Amino acid sequence: MTRDKIWADWDKEKKEAFQETFIDWYKREHRNLPWRVNQDPYRIWISEIMLQQTRVETVIDYFYRFMEWFPTIEVLADAPEEKLLKAWEGLGYYSRVRNIQAAAKQIVAEYDGKMPNTIEEIHQLKGIGPYTAGAIGSIAFGLPEPAIDGNVMRVVSRLFCIEDDIAKASSRKVFDEAMRAIIDEKHPGEFNQALMDLGSGTCKPTSPKCESCPIQEYCLAYEKGIQTEFPVKSKKAKPKNVYYLAAAIENAEGEFYLKQRDETGLLANMWTFPLIEVTELEYRAYQKKWAKEEVEMSLFDLVAEEEDLTIFEEYPVIWQKRHLGEVTHIFSHLKWHILLFYGRSKKEFPTEERSQWATQSSFSSIVFPKPQMKLVEELQKYQTLGNH
Structure with missing residues (x-):
């Protein structure tokens, strides 16, 4: 003092x-x-x-x-x-x-x-x-x-x-x-x-x-x-780690499925790909099982109906065999770890309340939080790869 x-x-x-x-x-x-x-x-x-x-x-x-x-x-x-x-x-x-x-x-x-x-x-x-x-x-x-x-x-x-x-x-x-x-x-x-x-x-x-x-x-x-x-400052507590799987689901029209977050709480009313919270153990298991291949291949060459992601079983989707990568984002008290998966909808499924289908060209008019912006960037890397 x-x-x-x-x-x-x-x-x-x-x-x-x-x-x-x-x-x-x-x-x-x-x-x-x-x-x-x-x-x-x-x-x-x-x-x-x-x-x-x-x-x-x-x-x-x-x-x-x-x-x-x-x-x-x-x-x-x-x-x-x-x-x-x-x-x-x-x-x-x-x-x-x-x-x-x-x-x-x-x-x-x-x-x-x-x-x-x-x-x-x-x-x-x-x-x-x-x-x-x-x-x-x-x-x-x-x-x-x-x-x-x-x-x-x-x-x-x-x-x-x-x-x-x-x-x-x-x-x-x-x-x-x-x-x-x-x-x-x-x-x-x-x-x-x-x-x-x-x-x-x-x-x-x-x-x-x-x-x-x-x-x-x-x-x-x-x-x-x-x-x-100086200044004298006690160490700040580390942010808590939270783990999610994210689903980039595309339909036949090239639209992606988005969900709006709750009206209150973190990132209220903002739009993201569907997110499911998992334990760290589950997260690491998905990360390992669905690891990227050593040889880079097109996003569209790796779709396999046989290996569905059961955690997203509510969505009728054919999933890619591998995840597209991880993004992280630090809030003041939380650190989000998000593993991104890509899938194509096998058939049209009705949108739920607070959800929508949107083309990538319309993303600029939709309010995305920073984690979602990072996920979109990760997806676009592989789309670019697939077009070559």
Whole structure:
């Protein structure tokens, strides 16, 4: 635990010198990002939600498309969920975009379509926590509020040698206190963004570029030569392994059978090939028994009626003798392992509730989660092979 609150020892002169140095650096070196072209709270809000658990480089194209499809909060509030999920497809953590729409509806109903301008009101919006509220409040409205995320905690922990475990929620109070002591109240938005940029590009987790750090002379960890000992963070529990078999079932018209997931829970309302959960033991057995041949052959040369996959017995399908391969996908708490099988329907079978047949050309209009996108890529590899 941090006992010495070093920030309390900084006098007014030191704080002002630190702030001036840091803001000047930001004005010279800041990243040119599309959500920074103005102080529109809507753009700032959407970008900050997108940036959670996602790299800046990935977010940029998504951001442009999102702003094109939903140019105002009112348009966002009224958008059909399918279009909303399509705009978010591939970003993952889909509860984020559902919360965005719920908050947009709040803003339309309670604030006439305009983002509220107090921290208390911003924080009441669905899906907006302390960090996002601080980012919107400081950047859009000039409120002297901290925006504390992982990058910021890393910089500040090194700056003051804060020993509190950043994985614990209780540590946030320490970082909040430190940030409120040093934040530039005249330029809070620029100050917070300077911390974001510094943590992203200079004050990195394992190889900090201390030689080019603008606030090096103020950094206690640098002075002691112990930068890499901060931040203190307990190890995160490993995600639980979950095992599935996936069925890419094609009919005579070249359509594939898709099923929609439940309305609640992980990947709610999204479409995938039929998935059946199995134990790891079962998974390994299927993986071994249906292993790929050593010699690569066409997808369409290996269909054998005699070796049906009994686990998919509800579907009247002729299965290929081998699986097409495995895809994996890590969620925050789960790691999915999916073994993909290809089959042709022997006859038309009626679609169940929340299911459909769709051509590959129509896949671009259907909301697929990342695991399904990986499965489609795996299937297309073998289709390409079969056409040669």
